[in-house]
Amino acid sequence: MDTPKSKKLDIIIPAFRGHSQNFLMVLDGISEDDALKRIEERTNHIIWMVGNFLDMRYAMGSVLGLQEEFEFKDFFFQGKALDESLTYPSLKELKNSFHQISPLVYNKLLEVSDEELNKAFPMGMNIDFFPETGLNFIGMCIGREDYLSGQIGLMRKILGYEGMKYDFDKDLKY
Known part of the structure; x- marks a missing residue:
């Protein structure tokens, strides 16, 4: 495991990497069509x-000093409510964003000082x-990621997919 500059992140670093793995595993096999389904029009969709x-x-990247802006921010910023009148980005586009931002945030987490x-x-x-x-903001973001992964896992089951498999990719370094 990489060693963070700040000992305060000894718990955050493995959680971040674990969430990256969970994100990819919980989405494995989900179709683009199913990713837009809602349950009884009461839930958010997976997208x-x-x-x-x-x-x-x-948001974590921003608090750590990154200047990258989420291409799809207008759809999701600060938990913006689902709007069925919008055409949301595809799961593929969102996964691409995930792979762009995650290594950058991970590296900043390793470099950030206690100060x-x-x-x-x-x-x-x-x-x-x-x-x-x-x-504490980073901690809140990590908690939110946990919550969202659980929600997606539940949606997997409701939509008829198998439960998430824990096939960790040891080569994924973020």
């Missing part, structure tokens, strides 16, 4: 969930037990 996952990756992580990062939450820092 929305994938886009929101990517919005988290781009940078401790910098204030206002989120407007105003919760006394939650300091609004870059580190």
Whole structure:
């Protein structure tokens, strides 16, 4: 495993890499048509969930100083509600974005210092037990990725796919 400059990321680094693996495995075999299906018009579709996952990756990159902008930001920024009047990007396009941003964020996670992580990062939450820092924002993004992977896993089953297989790719370094 790569060693982060900040010991504060000893938990985040393996979680990030694990989420990258989960992202690819949970989407394995999902068709473009099924990725746009909603359950009883009450759920988000997988495309929305994938886009929101990517919005988290781009948000982490931003707090770490990356200048990359999510090509599909207008669809997903800050959990923007699903809008059925829009034509969403394809699963293939979103996977391409995933492979573009993820290694960049991963490398920044390895390079970031404690000082940078401790910098204030206002989120407007105003919760006394939650300091609004870059580190805590990254932690929130990691938590959101977990949630979204679980939601996609549930959608897999509802749509008739097998459960996710845990076939980790040891060569994926992000």
